[in-house]
Amino acid sequence: MDSLLNIERPPVYCPGCAHDKITHTLDNVFQNMGLTGEKIVMVSDIGCSGLFDTFFNTHALHGLHGRALTYAAGLKLARPDLNVVVTMGDGGQGIGGAHLLAACRRNLDLTLLVLNNFNFGMTGGQFSATTPPDAQVGSGFLNQLEHPLDICRVAHSAGAPYVTRCSGYRNDLANKIRQAIEFKGFSILDIWGICPGRYTKRNRLTPKAIEATLAQLPAMEGVMADNNRPEYGAQYRKVAARQKPVGEPLKIDAEFSPPRPGRQEVILLGSAGQRIITAGEILCLAGLTAGLQTTQKNEYNITVLRGPSISELILSPEEIHYTGIERPSAIAAIDQEGVDRRMAMFDHLDQDTLVVTCEGVEIPACKARIHRVDLKSLGIKKPDWALASLAVLANLGHILSLEMLAAALKIRFKGKILESSLDLIQKAGSNSS
Amino acid sequence: MSLTLLEGNEAIARGAVAAGCRFFAGYPITPATTILNTMLSLLPPLGGVCLQGEDEIASIGACLGASMAGLKVMTATSGPGISLYSEQISFAIGSEIPIVIVDVQRLGPSTGSATRAADGDINFLRWGNSGGLPVIVLAPVNVADCFTLTIQAFNLAEKFRCPVFVASNKEIAMTRESVDMDALQIPEIVNRAAPPGGTKFLPFQVRDDQGVPDFLPIGGKVLVRQTSSTHGVNGYITTDHNEIAGIINRLKTKIHSAVDEFSFYETYTVKNSETLIISYGVTSRAAKSVFNKLKNTDRPVSLLVLKTLWPMPETVIRRAARDFKQVMVVEMNLGQYIHEIERILPDKTIKFLAQMDGRLITPHAIKEKIFHG
Numbered sequence A: 001m002d003s004l005l006n007i008e009r010p011p012v013y014c015p016g017c018a019h020d021k022i023t024h025t026l027d028n029v030f031q032n033m034g035l036t037g038e039k040i041v042m043v044s045d046i047g048c049s050g051l052f053d054t055f056f057n058t059h060a061l062h063g064l065h066g067r068a069l070t071y072a073a074g075l076k077l078a079r080p081d082l083n084v085v086v087t088m089g090d091g092g093q094g095i096g097g098a099h100l101l102a103a104c105r106r107n108l109d110l111t112l113l114v115l116n117n118f119n120f121g122m123t124g125g126q127f128s129a130t131t132p133p134d135a136q137v138g139s140g141f142l143n144q145l146e147h148p149l150d151i152c153r154v155a156h157s158a159g160a161p162y163v164t165r166c167s168g169y170r171n172d173l174a175n176k177i178r179q180a181i182e183f184k185g186f187s188i189l190d191i192w193g194i195c196p197g198r199y200t201k202r203n204r205l206t207p208k209a210i211e212a213t214l215a216q217l218p219a220m221e222g223v224m225a226d227n228n229r230p231e232y233g234a235q236y237r238k239v240a241a242r243q244k245p246v247g248e249p250l251k252i253d254a255e256f257s258p259p260r261p262g263r264q265e266v267i268l269l270g271s272a273g274q275r276i277i278t279a280g281e282i283l284c285l286a287g288l289t290a291g292l293q294t295t296q297k298n299e300y301n302i303t304v305l306r307g308p309s310i311s312e313l314i315l316s317p318e319e320i321h322y323t324g325i326e327r328p329s330a331i332a333a334i335d336q337e338g339v340d341r342r343m344a345m346f347d348h349l350d351q352d353t354l355v356v357t358c359e360g361v362e363i364p365a366c367k368a369r370i371h372r373v374d375l376k377s378l379g380i381k382k383p384d385w386a387l388a389s390l391a392v393l394a395n396l397g398h399i400l401s402l403e404m405l406a407a408a409l410k411i412r413f414k415g416k417i418l419e420s421s422l423d424l425i426q427k428a429g430s431n432s433s
Numbered sequence B: 001m002s003l004t005l006l007e008g009n010e011a012i013a014r015g016a017v018a019a020g021c022r023f024f025a026g027y028p029i030t031p032a033t034t035i036l037n038t039m040l041s042l043l044p045p046l047g048g049v050c051l052q053g054e055d056e057i058a059s060i061g062a063c064l065g066a067s068m069a070g071l072k073v074m075t076a077t078s079g080p081g082i083s084l085y086s087e088q089i090s091f092a093i094g095s096e097i098p099i100v101i102v103d104v105q106r107l108g109p110s111t112g113s114a115t116r117a118a119d120g121d122i123n124f125l126r127w128g129n130s131g132g133l134p135v136i137v138l139a140p141v142n143v144a145d146c147f148t149l150t151i152q153a154f155n156l157a158e159k160f161r162c163p164v165f166v167a168s169n170k171e172i173a174m175t176r177e178s179v180d181m182d183a184l185q186i187p188e189i190v191n192r193a194a195p196p197g198g199t200k201f202l203p204f205q206v207r208d209d210q211g212v213p214d215f216l217p218i219g220g221k222v223l224v225r226q227t228s229s230t231h232g233v234n235g236y237i238t239t240d241h242n243e244i245a246g247i248i249n250r251l252k253t254k255i256h257s258a259v260d261e262f263s264f265y266e267t268y269t270v271k272n273s274e275t276l277i278i279s280y281g282v283t284s285r286a287a288k289s290v291f292n293k294l295k296n297t298d299r300p301v302s303l304l305v306l307k308t309l310w311p312m313p314e315t316v317i318r319r320a321a322r323d324f325k326q327v328m329v330v331e332m333n334l335g336q337y338i339h340e341i342e343r344i345l346p347d348k349t350i351k352f353l354a355q356m357d358g359r360l361i362t363p364h365a366i367k368e369k370i371f372h373g
Helices: A017-033 A048-055 A070-080 A092-096 A095-107 A151-157 A173-182 A207-216 A232-242 A276-289 A336-341 A343-348 A381-395 A402-412 A416-433 B007-021 B031-042 B057-069 B078-092 B120-128 B144-158 B241-256 B283-293 B314-321 B337-344 B363-372
Strands: A040-044 A059-062 A083-089 A111-116 A162-169 A187-192 A264-271 A293-301 A310-314 A332-335 A354-358 A369-373 B001-008 B023-027 B047-052 B072-077 B099-105 B137-139 B163-169 B176-179 B225-227 B265-268 B275-280 B300-308 B308-310 B326-331 B349-354
Touching: A017 A048, A017 B057, A017 B099, A017 B337, A040 A048, A040 A070, A040 B363, A048 A059, A048 A083, A048 A111, A070 A083, A070 A095, A070 A232, A070 B023, A070 B057, A083 A092, A092 A095, A092 A111, A095 A151, A095 A187, A095 B057, A111 A173, A151 A162, A151 A187, A151 B225, A162 A173, A162 A207, A162 B144, A173 A187, A187 A207, A187 B176, A264 A276, A264 A336, A276 A310, A276 A381, A276 A402, A276 B001, A276 B176, A293 B001, A310 A336, A332 A381, A332 B314, A336 A343, A336 B031, A354 A381, A369 A381, A381 A402, A381 B007, A381 B144, A402 A416, B001 B007, B001 B047, B007 B023, B007 B031, B007 B072, B007 B099, B007 B144, B007 B163, B023 B031, B023 B057, B031 B047, B031 B072, B047 B057, B057 B225, B072 B078, B072 B120, B078 B099, B078 B120, B078 B163, B099 B144, B120 B163, B120 B308, B137 B144, B144 B163, B144 B176, B265 B314, B275 B314, B275 B337, B275 B363, B283 B326, B283 B363, B300 B314, B314 B337, B326 B337, B326 B363, B337 B349, B349 B363
Parallel strands: A040 A059, A040 A083, A059 B225, A083 A111, A111 A187, A162 A187, A264 A332, A332 A354, A354 A369, B023 B047, B023 B072, B072 B099, B099 B163, B137 B163, B275 B300, B275 B326, B326 B349
Antiparallel strands: A264 A310, A293 A310, A293 B176, B001 B176, B137 B308, B265 B300
């Protein structure tokens, strides 16, 4: 195979830069693997490692600092057949640390070459995530105060199934890179090298010294047996193929007439766990069965299972514009928390509003008509009071009819839940007027 | 007529799929999360991909990668996520990567109120990129718009190779609403243009009569280069200031010069009305209620509802406002679009109603401002 190096743009690293050697080694790997440029995408980001993509005649995507793995994930998921080779520096491991962890955990078939030269070369040799504390760098004393990141140990503990820590000067570097590319899953090579432009201006570092330091660290080379598992993309496609297609949203035809003409505004005032939102949806569906336009606007705290839960509903024969409640036709006071949240509203009510008030709920003095119900004595439990309140309204011929409500339940529920909810509205509707 | 009950977020997801979206990546955030949920139920069975990224930056990054591989892509978030998207948005603008970005706005600043609404990001969307280049922002009013404008957003992203924002709002996104799906006006689907055969492909080369480069995907037979750095037509870094000026101007012109072809709006005009209300998003629904209430009275008002916010549809606004002495802008923030309206309508009396407390602006408040403000 031919070299994939771009002869029009020869590498322009500082003399003696480890990146230069790795560039040529990578080219040898591509040739040995018999890969042509269109089978490869080089993904890089910022820093000297970000020059890699320009030196190769391959597909290329060069992006923002530390984010190379994010683009690579999208490319590989969209084109599983491509060899996606990512180059990043040690700087990128710091700024893009979350992406490194995610790539290790996800195990998408990407090859990450970390060109680790212990500093930010391009911006003046500042300390990076891997700078030793005793190094002299462009960040004054700051690196003395931080602990350097062991990329490989982090990758291993984050679940990377293939991790190699090596010197850029190793004779078999080409083999190591090739094995990483051929590995089906996320592979990371932490390749240590020398930055003559910045780092070795103030620090003594030689290939020998790199070898010596590496020899003192626990060896990490190749497949991490404890992390080895199926590749993410292949798994994704397998699981996705088993997912059932979702149908078109349900279209509901009008089959009933609403009990009252005009726009009807309803507020359900309850608390978390009372299925307020579901009851609101059921009221909307009931409206659709009578050919009414509907809106449902909900309010609840961002925490779940606690606090007020409120649903504001509008049913109207005309198009609904403003979705807020201006003159409620009905309020269901289902729980004190909901009532307390909307206390101020009661001041403005008049005789046109019907308030269905559940046992134990105190509502402020107001001019509305009050209809008290004791659902508990009917054997209806609190989580069902919202739905039961709709049945009460239906029984009073207010807002909706029992047949609209039953039809809505048949749209929303199936099987046992449907049966029990139909029983419930029967019970609540016939015993509560 | 049959009716469907949908929330705005679900309508956006379904619109995206109808437009041909096959890649979605997002990070959960109220009030945008149900877009992620819906895409996760819709895309995998279609052979598409829905990814939950490790954060917002990763989510939009994955989208950019997938878009460069040729897929139609979308991501969705709220204000805090748009902040994190910013550097990637700039990348998509400068490197002409088609993407639809949904901002389901919530009350800011910062983490603000997750379940309270505002239209506080309108200028943020326009100006939230390094470089200040123009973007396209569409603002849905209701669930029907969520579906159709999302398709338009994809069409524009494909046609102009740029990010297109759908500026939704918690009050549309998480409000369920009846919609007649059969009555929706579905736009024809647009796909990014491939180059004509027979010529050497350069990733940012523009044909003589075009303002937008042809697209070939990464991974095809022809090698494609993409870069976030200032580049020439070949996709390599350039320092030639003439080439730079040419590309930067083209990035601006391709969007600005075309706004008349994608100025989405509605007008409701009553003869002899003195005031034109200009509004957008969920707030325009309260304005529409006011319009309806007053149209048969002796003091009617007219209404312009803008659905394209950026680039500013100046032609539409000037034409709609021509016969009015007074214009009233209503928006759910401290005053953002008002300044644009003032800029292009210097000879009008301009009233303004703003509210940013998490509640909808009421029709009553709008009426009060018109007659007693």
